Every structure is written in structure tokens, then in C-alpha cells.
Amino acid sequence: MKIPQKGTARDEITKAMRAYRDTDADAARARLFSLVYATRPDVLEVAKEAFTSFFSENALNPMAFPSLRRMETEVIAMTLSLLNAPEGAAGSMTSGGSESLLLALKTARDWARAERPNVTRPEVLLPVTAHPALFKAAHLLDLRVVVVPTTPGLGADAAAARSLVTDDTILIVGSAPQYPHGIVDPIEELAAIAKERGILCHVDACFGGFMLPWVEKLGHPVPPFDFRVPGVTSISADLHKYGYAAKGASTVLYRTRALRRHQFYVHADWPGGLFVSPSVLGTRPGGAIAAAWAVLNYLGEEGYLDLAKRAMNATQTIASGVRAIPGLEILGEPVMSAIAIGTRASGDERPLDIYVIGDLMQARGWFFDRGQAPPSLHLTVSPAHEAIASEFLADLHACVEETRASKEQPQGKAALYGMLGSLPDRAIVRDALLELMDSFDAPST
Numbered sequence: 001m002k003i004p005q006k007g008t009a010r011d012e013i014t015k016a017m018r019a020y021r022d023t024d025a026d027a028a029r030a031r032l033f034s035l036v037y038a039t040r041p042d043v044l045e046v047a048k049e050a051f052t053s054f055f056s057e058n059a060l061n062p063m064a065f066p067s068l069r070r071m072e073t074e075v076i077a078m079t080l081s082l083l084n085a086p087e088g089a090a091g092s093m094t095s096g097g098s099e100s101l102l103l104a105l106k107t108a109r110d111w112a113r114a115e116r117p118n119v120t121r122p123e124v125l126l127p128v129t130a131h132p133a134l135f136k137a138a139h140l141l142d143l144r145v146v147v148v149p150t151t152p153g154l155g156a157d158a159a160a161a162r163s164l165v166t167d168d169t170i171l172i173v174g175s176a177p178q179y180p181h182g183i184v185d186p187i188e189e190l191a192a193i194a195k196e197r198g199i200l201c202h203v204d205a206c207f208g209g210f211m212l213p214w215v216e217k218l219g220h221p222v223p224p225f226d227f228r229v230p231g232v233t234s235i236s237a238d239l240h241k242y243g244y245a246a247k248g249a250s251t252v253l254y255r256t257r258a259l260r261r262h263q264f265y266v267h268a269d270w271p272g273g274l275f276v277s278p279s280v281l282g283t284r285p286g287g288a289i290a291a292a293w294a295v296l297n298y299l300g301e302e303g304y305l306d307l308a309k310r311a312m313n314a315t316q317t318i319a320s321g322v323r324a325i326p327g328l329e330i331l332g333e334p335v336m337s338a339i340a341i342g343t344r345a346s347g348d349e350r351p352l353d354i355y356v357i358g359d360l361m362q363a364r365g366w367f368f369d370r371g372q373a374p375p376s377l378h379l380t381v382s383p384a385h386e387a388i389a390s391e392f393l394a395d396l397h398a399c400v401e402e403t404r405a406s407k408e409q410p411q412g413k414a415a416l417y418g419m420l421g422s423l424p425d426r427a428i429v430r431d432a433l434l435e436l437m438d439s440f441d442a443p444s445t
């Protein structure tokens with residue numbers, strides 16, 4: 001395919017994009033439990049309007065666009081306050097959770113180079129349930145990862161973490177909550193270990209940073225996870241998740257400005273001019289900053305509390321409905337609006353194949369991620385799911401019964417997931433994933 005010789009009429013382009021979209025997962029009808037944080041239509045409109053108003057502005061140079069600098073500063077100040085940061089804390093906006101985590105690890109690496117010169121092979125402790133973006137960040141920065149196992153409750157095992165710390169450890173990471181099961185790691189214990197050893201502790205609150213504070217205010221039990229916990233030195237919290245901002249917006253926050261300086265990159269000798277940049281991106285889209293600022297101000301604390309209440313209602317309806325279906329279970333004790341559904345033996349029946357249930361649900365238009373070890377279906381519940389919780393449960397019930405009645409071997413996606421999840425040789429699985437990635441833009445025959 002080439003760029004067309006002549007331009008295409010706007011209505012043709014719109015028509016073509018609509019047609020392309022026809023096969024997409026249905027976020028608008030809240031049948032999607034991943035990737036989109038569905039909220040009220042008016043919130044979406046506010047974000048869209050702000051995004052398009054600042055569509056061309058570039059936060060690469062805050063001197064050229066003081067409006068963006070002001071909005072970013074205000075977004076960071078609001079997020080620091082939400083997460084109970086002390087006086088003197090500081091942060092940056094980034095393009096998403098992955099960038100925030102990459103920066104948190106880069107900060108730790110450069111902090112260690114400056115403050116811990118005896119560390120020759122820097123190590124970071126990551127719970128096995130930590131988001132892959134953290135493993136990717138360690139890979140990109142050439143930091144050694146030491147994996148912390150979980151306890152049977154699926155939170156990071158703090159006692160194991162303690163025994164895994166060495167003189168080369170520079171950072172301990174915990175998640176609030178971790179994505180796979182929505183469980184908050186024992187942040188107080190992990191941060192205490194870090195504090196004792198004089199090293200850093202990052203809390204990955206990309207998922208929960210804009211949800212847990214409201215959940216706590218609504219009276220649900222939330223373990224301490226933010227800057228109130230001594231020893232927590234940095235936190236990442238994504239605006240484009242439960243902050244309901246446009247995609248491309250996250251925050252990374254530090255207990256002190258001095259720590260944040262290790263995040264910056266400076267190049268003073270470039271013929272093109274003096275260069276200093278806070279994050280990974282060069283050009284930084286103004287739209288994402290403006291949309292985040294607009295939504296924070298539009299919703300306010302009351303708006304967020306209302307949305308959190310709806311998401312929690314939907315989660316509780318779904319979770320208790322799932323627990324009432326024989327053979328299904330919720331993994332662990334999730335604290336907010338993310339749950340993983342697994343299967344267990346019921347009576348003398350062996351556990352059903354959750355992936356088969358997932359395929360049947362998908363055939364009915366529901367879309368979610370599939371977890372492994374143990375196999376599960378993952379639901380990120382949004383306020384918009386309040387309206388469809390009963391319909392979801394009715395379909396789930398029907399799909400469980402269909403799976404129970406079926407004598408067939410798993411096929412399609414279920415068979416593939418089952419096989420890839422249980423293969424002991426993970427190198428084969430990695431190859432299969434690379435093959436899949438490579439195939440996405442392969443010419444179709």
C-alpha cells in the first residue's frame with residue numbers, strides 16, 4: 001500500500017474508519033472489561049474537547065506553552081495531594097504507566113550511581129505479579145530483576161522479599177493493586193524493609209492511584225499504600241485509567257525534589273541548542289495534559305467519589321454473583337474494582353476450563369483479558385458496568401452451564417491459552433508470542 005496519489009474526501013475517510021471500527025470490542029455498550037475505562041458520556045466529552053483544543057501544542061518546551069506548564073503543574077499538585085505526599089514532593093506527567101515505571105527505575109538507577117557507588121550490579125525486587133512494564137523497564141535499563149514470590153493470598157511475600165535483599169539491591173517495588181488479581185501488596189512491610197536498608201521503594205499505583213483513595217473514602221478497607229507509608233519514595237498513578245483522562249496521561253511522583261532530579265536527562269553540548277527533558281518523550285502531546293487537567297477539575301472529588309461508588313457497586317454485584325455460581329471463584333481478596341474469576345472443583349466435579357467459559361462469553365460479545373497460573377478471566381470494572389452487571393451474570397451462568405454440559409475438548413483460543421499457560425518450557429511460549437507479534441502486520445495471503 002502507498003500513500004494515495006490524491007487526497008480522499010473527508011466523508012469517505014469517516015465512512016472508511018467507521019467500517020474499520022465495526023469489528024472492534026464494544027466499549028460503548030460496556031461489554032469490554034479491559035483497555036477502556038468507560039465512564040459517563042459527559043466526562044468523555046470534556047476530555048475530548050480539551051484534547052482537541054490543545055491538539056497541536058507541544059509540552060517539549062514549556063517556555064513556549066506556559067498554559068501546558070501550568071496545567072501539568074496543577075495536575076501533579078492535585079495528584080500529590082490525593083496520594084498524601086509531604087511538603088517538598090514533586091512529580092512529572094508522562095505518556096502512560098509504562099513510561100512512569102521506566103522513569104521510576106531510571107531514577108533509582110541514577111540515584112544508586114550517585115549515592116551507592118559500591119553497587120556494581122544494581123538489582124530491583126519485583127513481585128511476580130508486578131506489571132510486565134516493570135520487567136520491561138528493568139530490561140531496557142539493564143537492571144537485574146529479583147523476583148519476589150506471592151503468599152497464598154496472592155500479595156507479594158514480604159518475608160521472602162526481606163531474604164532476597166542484597167547489598168546490590170537498589171529498589172523494592174510493590175503494586176497498589178497488582179493487575180492480575182486486584183490485590184494490594186503489603187506496601188508497609190516492603191517499604192519498611194527498604195527504609196531499614198536505606199534503599200528506594202516504588203509503589204506501582206498506575207492501576208489504583210486514582211481509585212483506591214476514593215474506595216478508602218467510601219469506607220472500604222484499603223491497606224496503606226501511599227506517601228503516608230514511611231519508606232515509600234515514589235509512586236506512579238495513571239490518569240488515563242481511573243482518572244478517566246484521555247489516553248497518554250500518567251504521573252510519576254517522588255517524595256523529594258532531589259530524588260526527581262535523577263529522572264531528568266540533560267544534554268548541554270548539542271549544536272541544536274541546550275536540551276533538558278524530564279521524561280522519555282521529546283515531543284509531548286499537549287492534548288493529553290489538557291484533557292487530564294480538564295477532567296480532574298470537571299469531576300472534582302465529588303464526581304470521582306460518585307464514579308468510584310458505581311464501579312464498586314458493579315464489582316460487588318459481579319463478585320457476589322460469581323461466588324454464587326457453583327464451580328466459579330474470585331481469586332484472592334481484591335480491594336477495588338478489579339477481579340479475576342477462576343474455577344474450582346465443585347462436588348465431585350473437576351474444575352471447569354475457565355478459558356472455555358471465556359470463549360463462550362466472547363462469542364456473546366464480552367471481552368476480557370485471560371490470566372494464567374492459575375487460569376482466570378480478568379475484569380477491570382468501570383462505572384459504566386453498573387448497568388450491565390445482571391446481564392453479564394446471566395450470560396456467565398449460561399456459559400458455565402454450557403461448559404459443564406459439553407463433552408468436547410477445548411478448542412480455539414481456550415485450547416491455545418490452556419496449552420501456552422501450562423507449557424513448562426517458557427522459551428517455547430516466548431517464541432510463540434514473538435511469532436504472534438510479528439504476524440500482526442504480516443501481509444495477508
Ligand SMILES: Cc1ncc(COP(=O)(O)O)c(C=O)c1O
Pocket residue numbers: 095096097098099131133175177178179204205206207238250
Ligand atoms: C499495575 C499496572 N502497572 C502498569 C501498567 C501499565 O500501564 P500502561 O498500559 O499505561 O503503560 C498497568 C496497566 O494496566 C497496570 O495495571
